[in-house]
Amino acid sequence: MWDAVVTRCGSAGIMARSQSQAVVTVVTARLGGIWHKRCIMSVGEQSLILEASDLLKICLAEIGKKEHLSAADILFCEDGDNAGVFLVVGGTVCMSVKGLPRLDRLFGSGSVLGLPSSFTGRPYTLTATAITDGDVVHVAREDFLRLMFERPDLCCEATEMLGREMTFIQSALAERQRQAASARTSSGDVAVVWNRRLDKPTAK
Numbered sequence: 001m002w003d004a005v006v007t008r009c010g011s012a013g014i015m016a017r018s019q020s021q022a023v024v025t026v027v028t029a030r031l032g033g034i035w036h037k038r039c040i041m042s043v044g045e046q047s048l049i050l051e052a053s054d055l056l057k058i059c060l061a062e063i064g065k066k067e068h069l070s071a072a073d074i075l076f077c078e079d080g081d082n083a084g085v086f087l088v089v090g091g092t093v094c095m096s097v098k099g100l101p102r103l104d105r106l107f108g109s110g111s112v113l114g115l116p117s118s119f120t121g122r123p124y125t126l127t128a129t130a131i132t133d134g135d136v137v138h139v140a141r142e143d144f145l146r147l148m149f150e151r152p153d154l155c156c157e158a159t160e161m162l163g164r165e166m167t168f169i170q171s172a173l174a175e176r177q178r179q180a181a182s183a184r185t186s187s188g189d190v191a192v193v194w195n196r197r198l199d200k201p202t203a204k
Helices: 002-020 043-049 054-063 115-120 141-150 152-187
Strands: 024-027 038-041 065-069 074-076 085-090 093-096 105-107 127-130 134-139 192-195 200-203
Touching: 054 085, 054 134, 054 141, 054 152, 115 141, 115 152, 134 141, 141 152
Parallel strands: none
Antiparallel strands: 024 038, 065 134, 074 127, 085 134, 093 105, 093 127, 192 200
């Protein structure tokens, strides 16, 4: 299912960009058989946000372990303990926020995932799921931080990527708060009781 979706997604993205420079693509499926429409940036545009330089990719590959992914495999989960960073070598990975499917983003080869959690040591704030077969290089947090300490130039590059990722995370959290506030407002019932002294209904 996902292979077909990605093929259509890629074609639509190319058509949109060639005609109007748009950077959104419509996807109509999610894992688990749940179908709906959502708009996301094209894979190429999103990968630029977290795309590593050739030097950083080489260094991560040297200290990491290459792992094969099948479609639907999960690299890390929202609120899950940190397990390091993942360099996408092949295939496509979806980064998602629980309850906000319209903010799903697709990342391809060259993307480094899991930076915020790996820098801070806190749980992951997003979920990364493979939507096609592919490969990643998994770098444990300790090894990643050692590389950042030993190579200030690569640390500078990684922190720039971290800043772009944090901008998205902050937007996602703000959107979640807006949705929660909207849900409370729309579902809130006003209780009306009879005020005996005033002999008229009073809202509570």
